[in-house]
Amino acid sequence: MFDPSDRPRLFSLPPGADFATELVRGLKDRTKDQPPEAMARVELFLNTRRMQRRVEAVFDQMGAGFLPRIRLITDLADPIERIRLPRPIPALRRQLELAELVGRLIDSDPSLAPRSAIYDLAQSLGALLDEMQAEGVTPKDIAALDVTDQSGHWERAQRFLNIVTQYFDPSNDLPDSAAVNRMALANRLNLWRDTPPDHPVIIAGSTGSRGTAFQLMTTAAQLPQGAVILPGFDTDLPEQVWDVLRSDVRNTEAMQGEDHPQFRFARLMEKLNLQPDAVRAWTMTPPPSPSRNALVSLALRPAPVTDQWLSDGPKLPSxxxxxxxxxxxxxxxxxxxxxxxxxxxxxxxxxxxxxxxxxxxxxxxxxxxxxxxxxxxxxxxxxxTPAQLSAPGRLLRHIAQLRVNGPTADALLTILKHPLCHTGADRGQHRLWTSELELFIRDKGVPYPDLEQLMSWKRADEAKNWLAWIDRCLLQPGLQGKQSLSDHVGQHVAQAEEICAGSASDDAAELWNKKAGETCRAQFEDLIENAGFGGAMSARDYAGLIDGILRSAEVRDRDAPxxxxxxxxxxxxxxxxxxxxxxxxxxxxxxxxxxxxxxxxxxxxxxxxxxxxxxxxxxxxxxxxxxxxxxxxxxxxxxxxxxxxxxxxxxxxxxxxxxxxxxxxxxxxxxxxxxxxxxxxxxxxxxxxxTPIYAPQAPRPSPAPPVTARPDELSVTNIERLIRDPYAIYGSKVLRLRQLNPIQHAPNPMHRGTVIHRVFEKFVSDTVQNALPLTETHLIKVAQDILSSDVPWPTDRIQWRVRIEKIARWFVEAERARQSAARPVLFEKKGQMQVADPPFTVSAKADRIDLNDRGEALVYDYKTGTAPTKDQQLQFDVQLLVTVALICEGGFSDFHPRGVADARYISFSGDGREVPAPLQDCPPEKTYAMLVKLIDAYRDPNMGFTARNRMHRDIFGSDYDQLSRFGEWDASDTAVRIPVT
Structure with missing residues (x-):
């Protein structure tokens, strides 16, 4: 194929050339006058499997004929030689062994990295070992490094790298794949030197960036019928620039030109003692745009010669x-x-x-x-697609995390709603029950569900078998301690298959079906085969391992792209x-x-x-x-x-x-x-x-439904809401819409208020009914008991306890004064009264009512936030004033005091304070008249429920802002009455 030459053969194709097409065209041109079998004698080394497929496809397009013997640079051993070489250990086995070593390193010095990084560190260590094999760097070279002037971290890393020398030991019967490739390279290079092949040997498409590829290229270029074909060789680069690059090659201390695109070719030419003009074109096909190649070549000149822009730039064509x-x-x-x-x-x-x-x-x-x-x-x-992002990969990762943290509402529903969950019989029923169970969990606020809580669901009797399956598969607590990798894998796979099969079937085939399932199954089979090398690990470490393994696997969909x-x-x-x-x-x-x-x-x-x-x-x-x-x-x-x-x-x-x-x-x-x-x-x-089709912005709504559709009863809380945001009453009472609670309930001000109310109610009740002492110690004990049972979030439990401890002394001292003046008689008491004509029911629940010696009531309302000021109570926050009016109207059954002596908020914010209700400015009869006026106003069919009518602050949100399309309008807009029929 090639004429005899006294110097190495380097060929090139320019940037932009279709490398596979031009490679095949050049081979065809050089064998056109030879017998057909001449092509079969060509030994062609390519750098990727995809490139191999492309070259074979180009050969097919050019008609019938023999193919060359195509090999990959990463697979240098022929079938006979491969038998003689030791069998490499599986890559996963090496990763597990390295992970165990890294885990011990982290255990000895936790400051190095968190345990969650074990498998990423093991992967980076494996990549370093492969690179050392490819570049011919031995552990002795690492050990010889002088790190006396380096930080202690690098000294520890150097000592640790000495531990992994087993993978470089020639006597090791189980080398890794990089070591086997290194052996195959050495054998092939020795064979070529001792007995140079008489058939063409071509290395095509590699830049020689790796040591193994570089050695193969330099040797092949010097064979009697050897050649190297370089991709993207810059023929527009002047000799002066090549000299700069080759100078950088020789200056191993600086290596300044390594970031230039042609540096690897300069390194190859320096090794072969060739000049750029000795690199010949593989084909005569011109590049798609020679002028663009010249422009880019000039733009990418090395930094030391960038001044050539001034001299060579004007010489460029248009x-x-x-x-x-x-x-x-x-x-x-x-x-x-x-x-x-x-x-x-x-x-x-x-x-x-x-x-x-x-x-x-x-x-x-x-x-x-x-x-x-x-x-x-x-x-x-x-x-x-990474296997971790495929459907089976996601399910397997969710289950691995479930084994770490135990069941949470979010994790439970994530798995139940997964497309591979319950794929056996009755999947339709499973989806229906999952949807209803989600609403139950949202409504009840179950952050950490268990079977007892789920049995209170209204469908529990009907779905008993389904709930038992959930309990068996998904509600078990997280694993504690360590166990063998074999046990982890076995339990994980069994749990995944049972989840996939469902409550009414044993068929889990869907989990491992299709290309994604087959890929994940292959990873788990590999893991099972090598589990003995993983040692004991925690569930968290195992979840990290699964995530890393699935992340490194690729799924190629069978759908025709x-x-x-x-x-x-x-x-x-x-x-x-x-x-x-x-x-x-x-x-x-x-x-x-x-x-x-x-x-x-x-x-x-x-x-x-x-x-x-x-x-x-x-x-x-x-x-x-x-x-x-x-x-x-x-x-x-x-x-x-x-x-x-x-x-x-x-x-x-x-x-x-x-x-x-x-x-x-x-x-x-x-x-x-x-x-x-x-x-x-x-x-x-x-x-x-x-760009969406233009739609006019919505006005500020003030819907006016028929009087018959309007509510005929409201709580004092909703009376306050009717004053501030009437639209919220329209949404909740007329449309009967309510906000959907989050799946994973987080502690919020409402829940905090409920819990703290319970703490102080229980404390005061104990002192009255059980004659327990009014002391800080008892208050804190009550708080600890209630927080332990009602607050499942450890961090918030501590924060709320600290808040109670902060105001404990103030509250106890104030409570002694309160109880010296009156006796607590009612807690969380519900009452109601009829207002206006026709009757309208106003209801309230008093946090606490005391009775003094004169038979007068003292009303207290607990506030975990800031208590409203006097002006706010007179205008908006009428809750306490309405409660007083309700007492005076006999709204609390079996409780008829001679009047209300006092009413006040007990605020637990800051250091604690009491804020009295302005009963002198707004006595009960005035409050009652205000209620009648308010109710009568909204019985007018022309009166609309205006959105965000008198909000405390514009930044405050409403559950119905989205429904009212707040944002398309603001509080300065005039409300538009919208009749609703």
Missing amino acids: LDQATQSLTLLEAPSPRDEARAIAIRLRQAAEDGTTAALITPDRMLTRRVSAILDRWGILPDDSAG HPHILIWGTIEARVMGADLVILGGLNEHSWPDVPPPDPWLNRRMRQQVGLLLPERRIGLSAHDFQQAIGAREVWLTRAERSEDAETVPSRWLNRLTNLMTGLPQTGGPQALQAMQDRGRSWLAFGQALE
């Missing part, structure tokens, strides 16, 4: 031609960016254009996929081709991404032993960018703002726009403006797509 198929879309938000991309992909699908979204931002790809789903377009996503709409990672961008390429998420921390923190070796230690530096990752991303931007039509997209902050454009996009802005003589600013205008037009399409 930038209008270079950028005529280039669109720059700078969206206000990630949502706008995703929407514009999805619209363009939809047009590509309708036109039959092959379009690819290339981005490392998985959140962006999910947004785009979700929008495409609206139009029934399923993109071909090279990354698939759209053949022309593709989503690629940056690796695929190096070797794949499309008519339209969209480079999405072009912001710093995305392109390039932030290198993950390395808890084991810092940058200096990595450089000293020869491991990959963060700059190399940036250089690879830069090469991906340069390769992808050379396509026929390209979009460059970014969001100007993320969810919480402004973003910074990618450094390469910044360089490109800055260069164009500074080249007015070649039309740079005008070309940049045209790129941005094209992007804005697509943003406008997206915004128009989601």
Whole structure:
């Protein structure tokens, strides 16, 4: 295939070239005059399985013929040699072994990391071991590092890394897969050196960023029939810049040029002692846009020679031609960016254009996929979906967390409403009961449900078997202590299958069906097989392990994706081709991404032993960018703002726009403006797509229902609400709507008030009925007993107890004074009276009523918040005044005092205080007359229930603000009467 040569063979394809197509075309051209079997003698090494499939597909498109022997760089052993090599231990086994070591490290020094990080640390440690194998770094190299001037953390990390030397021991009968690959590489390189193959050996598509790939490429290039084909080789880079890069290669201390896209090729040429002009073109096919490649090449020049922008920039051809198929879309938000991309992909699908979204931002790809789903377009996503986000993955993770925390209302309903829960018989009945049980839990406020509480549900007798199944599967307490991984897995799988089967079936097949179920099952089978290496662990550690395992597994849906709409990672961008390429998420921390923190070796230690530096990752991303931007039509997209902050454009996009802005003589600013205008037009399409049809804003409502539909009874609390927010009475009493309580009840002011009321009521009752002493000690004991039974939230229980302790002395001293003047006789007493004609019932519940020696009542109302002032009581907060009027009207049965001597609020806020009711300014008869006037006013059919009529503050919310469409109007708007029939 190749003519004899006295120097290594390096070939290249330019940025933007369809690598697979041009690779096959070059092979076909070089074997066209040879017998058909010549192609079968070619040994072709590619870097990814997806690339292999693409090359095979291109061969199929070019007609019948032999295929070359295609191998992957990561699988260097042939079938016969593989038998001789030791069998690698499973990756999961190694992770479990490393996790146990990391767990012991954290136990010995908890300041290093929380236990929840064990499996992430084990995964990062495994990645470090693989990298050491690939780069030929041994534990001896790590041990030889001088860390005397480093912090103690790195010294501990160095000592810990000495523990994992077993994976590098040549005598180890069970090496990991990276060690086996290293052995296979050594064997193949030795074989090639000892007996050079006489058939063509080609390494294609790799940049040589990894040590194993670099060694393979340098050796193959020097074989008699060997060659290396470089993707995205920059032929526009002048020799002076190559010299700068090669100088950086030789200067191993600085390594300043590693972030340049062509640095790896400079390193390869330096190793092979070749000049850039020795790198020949693999095919004569020109790139889609040579002028654009020249522009990008200049924009990405290394920092030391950026001054060449001034000298070489004006020599560029017209930038209008270079950028005529280039669109720059700078969206206000990630949502706008995703929407514009999805619209363009939809047009590509309708036109039959092959379009690819290339981005490392998985959140962006999910947004785009979700929008495409609206139009029934399923993109071909090279990354698939993480198993943890699939339906079975979510259920398995929910169950693992349930085993940690025990049942909460939220966790219980999350599992019961999962699509894979109760998939056996009677699923329809299960869904109905789940819906009704949810309303019960919301109404009763059951934060930590148990069977006893659920049996008070009205459907309990009818759903007895179903509730027993819930109790068996979902209401068991969280696991305490540790148990073996085998026990964890067995119990977890059994529980998941029983939950999936349901209460009336044993069939749990749905859990493991379809591609997602098969993927999750394979992970659990692997876990069961290697569980013996996991040791004992807590339920929390086990849940972390499951989350990590499912996160690392990918689900590729069997549904046929759209053949022309593709989503690629940056690796695929190096070797794949499309008519339209969209480079999405072009912001710093995305392109390039932030290198993950390395808890084991810092940058200096990595450089000293020869491991990959963060700059190399940036250089690879830069090469991906340069390769992808050379396509026929390209979009460059970014969001100007993320969810919480402004973003910074990618450094390469910044360089490109800055260069164009500074080249007015070649039309740079005008070309940049045209790129941005094209992007804005697509943003406008997206915004128009989601712009709602104009609807006039709602007025401030004052609905006027018929008198017969209006309430004929209200509590004193609702009387106050009728004054402040009549619309709330309309919503609750006329429409009979009420706010849906949250599933997971959290402590709120209402609940706090109820509990504290009970504390002081019980305390005062004990002192009167049981003659117990009026002491702080007894008050605090009562508080502890009631808080323990009524407050299931430990933190709030402590906070409320502290609050009671703070006012205990004040309350006891004040209570002694109160009881010296009168005797408590009624607690939480209900009463009612008839007002106006026809009769209207007003009801009240008095917190406490005392009786003095003269037979007069003293009324007290407990307030956990701030008590209302005198003016507020006269205008709005009439609760206590109405209660006094009700007593005077004989509204409390069997209680007829000679009058009311005093009424006051006892406020528990701050240090505690009493606020008297203004009985002198508003005696009972005046309050009664006010009630009659208020009730008669709302018996007028023309009187509407105005929304937020006299709210205490505008910032206060109402349960019915959404119903009244508050926000489309405000309190300054005039209310509009709306007749209701």
